[in-house]
Amino acid sequence: MDGASAKVVVVGGGYGGATAAKYIRMWSEGQIGVTLVEPSAEFVSCPLSNLVLGGSKTLADITVSYDGLSQRQGVKLIRDTATAIDVDKRRVKLAGGAELPYDRLILSPGVDYMWGEVPALVDAAARETVLHAWKAGPQTLALRRQLEAMPDGGVYAVSIPVAPYRCPPGPYERACQVAWYFKRAKPRSKVLILDGNGDVTSKGPLFKKAWAEAYKNIVEYRPNYVLTDVDVASRTAKFDVQDNVRADVLNVIPPQRASAIARSAGVVTANDRWCDVDFVTFESVKVRNVHVLGDAIQPATLMPKSGHMANQHAKVCAAAVVALLSGQAPNPAPVLNNACYSFITDRDVVHVCSVHQYDAEKKTVLPVQGAGGLSPAMSELEGRYAFGWAQNIWADMLG
Amino acid sequence: MQEESNVRSLPTIAAAVALLATATPVAGQGAFNVARSLAAGCANCHGTNGVSTGEMVSLVGRPKDELARKMQDFKTGRAGGTIMPQLAKGYTDEQIDLLAAWFAAQRAK
Numbered sequence: 001m002d003g004a005s006a007k008v009v010v011v012g013g014g015y016g017g018a019t020a021a022k023y024i025r026m027w028s029e030g031q032i033g034v035t036l037v038e039p040s041a042e043f044v045s046c047p048l049s050n051l052v053l054g055g056s057k058t059l060a061d062i063t064v065s066y067d068g069l070s071q072r073q074g075v076k077l078i079r080d081t082a083t084a085i086d087v088d089k090r091r092v093k094l095a096g097g098a099e100l101p102y103d104r105l106i107l108s109p110g111v112d113y114m115w116g117e118v119p120a121l122v123d124a125a126a127r128e129t130v131l132h133a134w135k136a137g138p139q140t141l142a143l144r145r146q147l148e149a150m151p152d153g154g155v156y157a158v159s160i161p162v163a164p165y166r167c168p169p170g171p172y173e174r175a176c177q178v179a180w181y182f183k184r185a186k187p188r189s190k191v192l193i194l195d196g197n198g199d200v201t202s203k204g205p206l207f208k209k210a211w212a213e214a215y216k217n218i219v220e221y222r223p224n225y226v227l228t229d230v231d232v233a234s235r236t237a238k239f240d241v242q243d244n245v246r247a248d249v250l251n252v253i254p255p256q257r258a259s260a261i262a263r264s265a266g267v268v269t270a271n272d273r274w275c276d277v278d279f280v281t282f283e284s285v286k287v288r289n290v291h292v293l294g295d296a297i298q299p300a301t302l303m304p305k306s307g308h309m310a311n312q313h314a315k316v317c318a319a320a321v322v323a324l325l326s327g328q329a330p331n332p333a334p335v336l337n338n339a340c341y342s343f344i345t346d347r348d349v350v351h352v353c354s355v356h357q358y359d360a361e362k363k364t365v366l367p368v369q370g371a372g373g374l375s376p377a378m379s380e381l382e383g384r385y386a387f388g389w390a391q392n393i394w395a396d397m398l399g
Numbered sequence: 400m401q402e403e404s405n406v407r408s409l410p411t412i413a414a415a416v417a418l419l420a421t422a423t424p425v426a427g428q429g430a431f432n433v434a435r436s437l438a439a440g441c442a443n444c445h446g447t448n449g450v451s452t453g454e455m456v457s458l459v460g461r462p463k464d465e466l467a468r469k470m471q472d473f474k475t476g477r478a479g480g481t482i483m484p485q486l487a488k489g490y491t492d493e494q495i496d497l498l499a500a501w502f503a504a505q506r507a508k
Contacts, residue, residue, distance in 0.1 A: 308443055336440060337440050353486055392451055396447045
């Protein structure tokens with residue numbers, strides 16, 4: 001290949017971007033130069049971060065160094081933020097002033113919050129009181145501190161946006177982890193789930209069983225609570241039709257869309273929120289040489305916005321980018337799978353999984369009928385697999 | 400429709416399997432990439448190139464027949480499990496053979 005001079009820039013070092021960076025280096029046998037732009041010094045996993053809220057894990061347990069990518073894989077790491085993309089000149093502009101030229105650009109930018117949908121939280125200072133904790137890190141620790149400071153007998157309320165949003169089962173797992181903490185430390189306290197959706201969006205029967213049995217009298221689930229605003233001082237949530245709800249700890253997971261850098265590249269094509277891609281290459285349907293991965297894309301049928309799925313996107317994209325930069329055709333029939341574990345207690349876990357095969361006529365990936373499914377019940381065995389999943393996927397993307 | 404596309408891609412798959420017996424990985428080699436990309440889908444849980452560091456079993460270097468039989472046992476329900484009986488049903492027989500051959504040909508580094 002003439003890959004010796006080929007340059008790939010990856011924006012975003014999460015489950016999608018880090019995996020793409022590693023696999024392009026590995027599969028091109030070091031012939032394609034890969035630069036990864038990521039503002040964080042270390043990777044902090046969103047999966048498992050609810051265990052930090054529950055108190056059974058620390059943030060250090062879910063933090064992994066980027067050193068493996070640079071030292072073992074030869075990825076050039078730039079700790080900075082991409083602020084604009086010039087798709088005609090094929091350059092990425094960074095906050096620090098540098099410009100990076102690319103032959104192919106991979107955006108794995110994650111999501112931005114649509115604060116305009118929760119007007120009181122447009123003020124950044126208000127977001128230090130009413131937390132989202134939907135990106136693992138300082139917000140996770142701050143929410144844990146609020147839960148620790150809450151007196152026994154208090155109410156923790158979590159607001160869930162209307163789907164689609166990052167990690168469909170995540171809010172329900174969070175409710176379980178907070179309930180696990182309350183059951184042991186503050187048994188008179190309550191967990192109130194205020195769901196913008198009409199029903200639990202993932203693993204419904206399994207979560208409802210946990211709330212009816214393991215967390216009886218702790219968790220209350222309320223569907224069709226579409227948040228319209230909050231009152232920060234009184235920690236009150238307001239809804240379109242339902243009565244206001246006041247809580248001692250109010251946790252708002254806001255509506256989301258592809259991050260602003262995707263907008264700069266002009267790849268936001270679906271409902272002014274998400275990026276349509278060609279599922280053979282994950283190249284934008286609108287802008288040549290720009291690929292989009294992870295939670296930012298407009299997903300195919302029943303394709304969740306999950307870290308595991310972002311890793312799968314990245315491998316399809318990496319194989320295609322290596323092929324294209326070598327003058328070869330990409331694999332015309334990609335296959336993706338999803339495996340997602342949720343912690344009910346600190347060790348009992350349930351899963352949902354699926355397999356997605358490319359359909360050449362429909363030009364999309366479709367879930368295979370009869371494959372995939374849910375756990376029959378929570379188990380400690382699946383808890384061990386969930387921790388094994390984390391160890392292996394972190395090594396797979398960063399090792 | 401899905402079956403049709405699999406039938407159409409059979410010569411490619413056969414070529415890939417034949418190639419595996421003798422070839423070393425070459426970047427950009429189209430036929431080889433079908434198996435390699437399929438196998439990469441397993442790495443989230445079973446480790447890069449099938450080298451697991453967690454609770455899940457390593458797949459690297461295991462005999463092809465053993466891997467293919469285990470997947471078929473999951474697929475047909477002869478073998479119990481948690482997630483694998485559900486995932487195995489999502490792969491065609493040809494894809495299972497490709498996966499088994501690919502992992503059998505890998506060596507831990």
